Amino acid sequence: MDLDFAQLRRLLPHGPGMVLLDRVEELEPETGLTAFKTISGGEPCYALLDGSAGIDAFAYPASLLLESFGQAAAVLWLCSTPAAERVLMFAGAKECEFTGHAYPGDTVRHVVRLEHRSEGAAFVSGHTLVGERRIASYGSLTAVVRPRSALPEPAAVASITTG
Amino acid sequence: MADGDLYLEELRELVAEVLEVEPEELTDTGDFQAEYEADSLRAIEMLARIEKKYKIAIPQKELANMQNLKAVYEVTASYANWPKG
Numbered sequence: 001m002d003l004d005f006a007q008l009r010r011l012l013p014h015g016p017g018m019v020l021l022d023r024v025e026e027l028e029p030e031t032g033l034t035a036f037k038t039i040s041g042g043e044p045c046y047a048l049l050d051g052s053a054g055i056d057a058f059a060y061p062a063s064l065l066l067e068s069f070g071q072a073a074a075v076l077w078l079c080s081t082p083a084a085e086r087v088l089m090f091a092g093a094k095e096c097e098f099t100g101h102a103y104p105g106d107t108v109r110h111v112v113r114l115e116h117r118s119e120g121a122a123f124v125s126g127h128t129l130v131g132e133r134r135i136a137s138y139g140s141l142t143a144v145v146r147p148r149s150a151l152p153e154p155a156a157v158a159s160i161t162t163g
Numbered sequence: 164m165a166d167g168d169l170y171l172e173e174l175r176e177l178v179a180e181v182l183e184v185e186p187e188e189l190t191d192t193g194d195f196q197a198e199y200e201a202d203s204l205r206a207i208e209m210l211a212r213i214e215k216k217y218k219i220a221i222p223q224k225e226l227a228n229m230q231n232l233k234a235v236y237e238v239t240a241s242y243a244n245w246p247k248g
Contacts, residue, residue: 092204116215120223121207142208 001027003075011078012071013087017044020068021075029080032113032126035072041104059101065108065128065136066093072110073124073141077117087151088122088143095139106130120145167246171236177216178232181209191233209235217243 003011003024012019020037027033039060049057070090077088102108112126122143128136171191179186182199195201201209206226213235214221219242229235240246 091207116211118211118214118220118223121211123208123211140208142204144207 001079003027008075011075014071019071020064021071024072024075027076027079029076030114032111033072033076035075035110035112036107037068037110038107039102039104046104055103058103060103060106060108062098062136065098065102066096066138068108069110069112069126069128069136069138070141070143072112073122073143076112076114076124077122077143085148086145087148088145091121091142091144093138093141097137098135099137100130100133100135102130102135108135115140165246167240170240170245171232173216174213174236174239175232177212178209178235181205181212189232192231194230196230213239219243
Protein backbone atom coordinates (compact mmCIF):
# COMPACT_ATOMS: atom_id res chain seq x y z
CA MET A 1 0.00 0.00 0.00
CA ASP A 2 1.23 3.52 -0.84
CA LEU A 3 0.19 6.84 0.75
CA ASP A 4 0.49 10.28 -0.82
CA PHE A 5 1.03 13.53 1.07
CA ALA A 6 -2.68 14.37 1.31
CA GLN A 7 -3.34 10.97 2.87
CA LEU A 8 -0.44 11.43 5.30
CA ARG A 9 -1.77 14.87 6.33
CA ARG A 10 -5.14 13.32 7.13
CA LEU A 11 -3.65 10.37 8.97
CA LEU A 12 -1.09 12.09 11.20
CA PRO A 13 -2.26 14.28 14.09
CA HIS A 14 0.48 16.86 13.50
CA GLY A 15 -0.49 20.42 12.64
CA PRO A 16 0.38 22.28 9.42
CA GLY A 17 4.10 22.48 8.75
CA MET A 18 4.90 19.69 11.19
CA VAL A 19 4.34 16.71 8.92
CA LEU A 20 7.90 15.73 7.97
CA LEU A 21 7.03 13.08 5.39
CA ASP A 22 6.10 13.38 1.71
CA ARG A 23 5.02 9.88 0.78
CA VAL A 24 4.99 6.29 1.95
CA GLU A 25 5.45 3.16 -0.12
CA GLU A 26 5.37 -0.60 0.46
CA LEU A 27 3.34 -0.29 3.64
CA GLU A 28 2.58 -3.69 5.18
CA PRO A 29 0.73 -3.05 8.47
CA GLU A 30 2.34 -5.70 10.67
CA THR A 31 5.76 -5.57 9.02
CA GLY A 32 7.04 -2.17 7.95
CA LEU A 33 7.16 0.52 5.31
CA THR A 34 9.38 2.86 3.33
CA ALA A 35 8.86 6.60 3.70
CA PHE A 36 10.30 9.55 1.81
CA LYS A 37 10.93 13.18 2.61
CA THR A 38 12.57 15.68 0.29
CA ILE A 39 14.47 18.39 2.11
CA SER A 40 13.99 21.97 0.98
CA GLY A 41 16.11 25.03 1.74
CA GLY A 42 12.89 26.88 2.50
CA GLU A 43 12.11 24.83 5.60
CA PRO A 44 11.70 26.65 8.94
CA CYS A 45 14.78 25.02 10.45
CA TYR A 46 16.96 27.05 8.08
CA ALA A 47 15.15 30.35 8.53
CA LEU A 48 17.71 31.93 10.85
CA LEU A 49 20.79 31.13 8.76
CA ASP A 50 22.19 34.29 7.23
CA GLY A 51 23.44 34.75 3.68
CA SER A 52 27.04 33.91 4.55
CA ALA A 53 26.23 30.36 5.71
CA GLY A 54 28.05 27.63 3.79
CA ILE A 55 26.42 24.36 2.78
CA ASP A 56 27.62 22.62 5.95
CA ALA A 57 25.25 24.84 7.93
CA PHE A 58 22.36 23.36 5.96
CA ALA A 59 22.85 19.81 7.20
CA TYR A 60 19.35 18.68 8.14
CA PRO A 61 19.12 18.56 11.97
CA ALA A 62 19.39 15.06 13.44
CA SER A 63 16.47 15.86 15.74
CA LEU A 64 14.20 16.48 12.75
CA LEU A 65 15.50 13.40 10.96
CA LEU A 66 14.55 11.37 14.03
CA GLU A 67 11.14 13.09 14.16
CA SER A 68 10.57 12.32 10.47
CA PHE A 69 11.46 8.66 11.07
CA GLY A 70 9.19 8.63 14.12
CA GLN A 71 6.30 9.96 12.05
CA ALA A 72 6.89 7.17 9.53
CA ALA A 73 6.66 4.71 12.43
CA ALA A 74 3.46 6.39 13.56
CA VAL A 75 1.96 5.94 10.08
CA LEU A 76 2.71 2.22 10.33
CA TRP A 77 0.87 1.99 13.62
CA LEU A 78 -2.04 4.24 12.65
CA CYS A 79 -2.77 2.22 9.52
CA SER A 80 -3.55 -0.85 11.58
CA THR A 81 -5.14 0.70 14.64
CA PRO A 82 -8.27 2.83 15.00
CA ALA A 83 -6.84 6.21 15.97
CA ALA A 84 -9.92 7.83 17.35
CA GLU A 85 -9.75 6.19 20.76
CA ARG A 86 -6.01 6.18 21.41
CA VAL A 87 -2.97 8.42 21.09
CA LEU A 88 0.49 7.19 20.18
CA MET A 89 3.31 9.05 21.91
CA PHE A 90 7.04 8.88 21.30
CA ALA A 91 8.63 7.57 24.50
CA GLY A 92 12.28 6.91 23.74
CA ALA A 93 15.01 5.94 21.34
CA LYS A 94 18.15 3.92 21.91
CA GLU A 95 21.14 2.73 19.92
CA CYS A 96 20.68 5.49 17.36
CA GLU A 97 23.62 6.43 15.21
CA PHE A 98 23.91 9.35 12.81
CA THR A 99 26.67 8.65 10.31
CA GLY A 100 25.97 11.17 7.58
CA HIS A 101 23.98 14.22 6.61
CA ALA A 102 21.20 15.24 4.28
CA TYR A 103 21.00 18.65 2.63
CA PRO A 104 18.41 20.70 0.72
CA GLY A 105 17.64 18.88 -2.51
CA ASP A 106 18.20 15.44 -1.00
CA THR A 107 15.39 12.94 -0.59
CA VAL A 108 15.75 10.89 2.58
CA ARG A 109 14.36 7.37 2.55
CA HIS A 110 13.33 5.86 5.90
CA VAL A 111 13.11 2.08 6.13
CA VAL A 112 10.92 1.25 9.12
CA ARG A 113 10.51 -2.22 10.61
CA LEU A 114 7.93 -3.10 13.22
CA GLU A 115 9.71 -5.15 15.86
CA HIS A 116 6.88 -5.66 18.33
CA ARG A 117 3.54 -4.22 19.30
CA SER A 118 1.53 -4.93 22.39
CA GLU A 119 -1.46 -3.58 24.25
CA GLY A 120 0.26 -0.41 25.33
CA ALA A 121 3.39 0.04 23.25
CA ALA A 122 5.03 -0.33 19.87
CA PHE A 123 8.69 -0.86 19.03
CA VAL A 124 10.31 -0.15 15.69
CA SER A 125 13.79 -0.13 14.23
CA GLY A 126 15.23 0.95 10.92
CA HIS A 127 17.51 3.29 9.09
CA THR A 128 17.60 6.34 6.84
CA LEU A 129 19.37 6.66 3.50
CA VAL A 130 20.09 9.31 0.92
CA GLY A 131 20.35 7.34 -2.28
CA GLU A 132 22.31 4.28 -1.19
CA ARG A 133 24.22 6.17 1.49
CA ARG A 134 23.04 5.31 5.00
CA ILE A 135 22.98 8.41 7.18
CA ALA A 136 21.23 7.13 10.30
CA SER A 137 20.41 3.87 12.06
CA TYR A 138 17.83 3.43 14.81
CA GLY A 139 18.27 0.41 17.07
CA SER A 140 14.95 0.83 18.84
CA LEU A 141 12.25 3.48 19.01
CA THR A 142 9.56 3.07 21.62
CA ALA A 143 6.09 4.56 21.47
CA VAL A 144 3.43 4.18 24.13
CA VAL A 145 -0.29 4.14 23.59
CA ARG A 146 -2.72 5.88 25.90
CA PRO A 147 -6.49 6.32 25.74
CA ARG A 148 -7.37 9.73 24.30
CA SER A 149 -9.81 10.22 27.17
CA ALA A 150 -6.97 9.94 29.70
CA LEU A 151 -5.03 12.85 28.24
CA PRO A 152 -5.67 16.54 29.00
CA GLU A 153 -6.87 18.76 26.17
CA PRO A 154 -3.94 20.58 24.50
CA ALA A 155 -3.53 24.21 25.59
CA ALA A 156 -3.84 26.96 22.99
CA VAL A 157 -0.40 27.65 21.47
CA ALA A 158 0.70 31.20 20.67
CA SER A 159 1.92 31.68 17.12
CA ILE A 160 5.68 31.60 16.69
CA THR A 161 7.28 34.30 14.57
CA THR A 162 10.87 34.63 13.43
CA GLY A 163 12.99 37.54 12.40
CA MET B 164 18.64 -27.89 35.57
CA ALA B 165 14.85 -27.95 35.92
CA ASP B 166 12.76 -26.13 33.32
CA GLY B 167 11.77 -23.47 35.84
CA ASP B 168 15.41 -22.73 36.62
CA LEU B 169 16.21 -22.47 32.91
CA TYR B 170 13.40 -20.01 32.33
CA LEU B 171 14.48 -17.98 35.37
CA GLU B 172 18.01 -17.70 34.02
CA GLU B 173 16.71 -16.71 30.57
CA LEU B 174 14.67 -13.98 32.22
CA ARG B 175 17.69 -12.90 34.24
CA GLU B 176 19.68 -12.37 31.01
CA LEU B 177 16.79 -10.56 29.35
CA VAL B 178 16.03 -8.24 32.27
CA ALA B 179 19.71 -7.56 32.93
CA GLU B 180 20.11 -6.43 29.31
CA VAL B 181 17.17 -4.04 29.66
CA LEU B 182 18.48 -2.67 32.96
CA GLU B 183 22.01 -2.49 31.54
CA VAL B 184 23.58 -4.55 34.32
CA GLU B 185 25.48 -7.82 34.30
CA PRO B 186 23.21 -10.87 34.84
CA GLU B 187 25.16 -11.83 37.96
CA GLU B 188 24.36 -8.42 39.47
CA LEU B 189 20.62 -9.00 39.17
CA THR B 190 19.26 -10.72 42.27
CA ASP B 191 15.98 -12.63 42.44
CA THR B 192 14.32 -10.17 44.80
CA GLY B 193 16.11 -6.88 44.17
CA ASP B 194 13.56 -4.13 43.43
CA PHE B 195 14.04 -2.84 39.89
CA GLN B 196 13.26 0.78 40.79
CA ALA B 197 14.98 1.00 44.15
CA GLU B 198 18.09 -1.04 43.39
CA TYR B 199 18.55 -0.81 39.62
CA GLU B 200 17.13 2.67 38.86
CA ALA B 201 14.57 1.29 36.43
CA ASP B 202 11.91 3.65 35.12
CA SER B 203 8.57 3.05 33.42
CA LEU B 204 10.16 3.03 29.96
CA ARG B 205 12.48 0.18 30.92
CA ALA B 206 9.50 -1.66 32.39
CA ILE B 207 7.62 -1.36 29.10
CA GLU B 208 10.69 -2.50 27.18
CA MET B 209 11.14 -5.47 29.50
CA LEU B 210 7.50 -6.49 29.02
CA ALA B 211 7.78 -6.21 25.23
CA ARG B 212 10.94 -8.32 25.11
CA ILE B 213 9.29 -11.03 27.24
CA GLU B 214 6.20 -11.03 25.04
CA LYS B 215 8.28 -11.26 21.87
CA LYS B 216 10.62 -13.97 23.17
CA TYR B 217 7.93 -16.27 24.52
CA LYS B 218 5.17 -15.31 22.05
CA ILE B 219 2.70 -14.40 24.77
CA ALA B 220 0.63 -11.32 25.60
CA ILE B 221 0.87 -9.83 29.10
CA PRO B 222 -1.45 -6.92 29.97
CA GLN B 223 0.37 -3.73 30.96
CA LYS B 224 -1.51 -3.71 34.25
CA GLU B 225 0.67 -6.66 35.30
CA LEU B 226 3.71 -4.34 35.40
CA ALA B 227 2.68 -3.40 38.93
CA ASN B 228 3.27 -7.06 39.88
CA MET B 229 6.66 -7.33 38.13
CA GLN B 230 8.95 -5.32 40.38
CA ASN B 231 11.75 -7.89 40.78
CA LEU B 232 13.05 -10.90 38.89
CA LYS B 233 11.15 -13.48 40.96
CA ALA B 234 7.91 -11.58 40.41
CA VAL B 235 8.63 -11.30 36.69
CA TYR B 236 9.06 -15.07 36.58
CA GLU B 237 5.76 -15.65 38.44
CA VAL B 238 3.76 -13.42 36.10
CA THR B 239 5.43 -14.72 32.94
CA ALA B 240 4.94 -18.31 34.12
CA SER B 241 1.22 -17.77 34.57
CA TYR B 242 0.78 -16.48 30.99
CA ALA B 243 3.20 -18.97 29.43
CA ASN B 244 2.01 -22.00 31.42
CA TRP B 245 5.41 -22.65 32.95
CA PRO B 246 5.95 -24.47 36.23
CA LYS B 247 5.50 -22.17 39.24
CA GLY B 248 8.76 -21.01 40.91
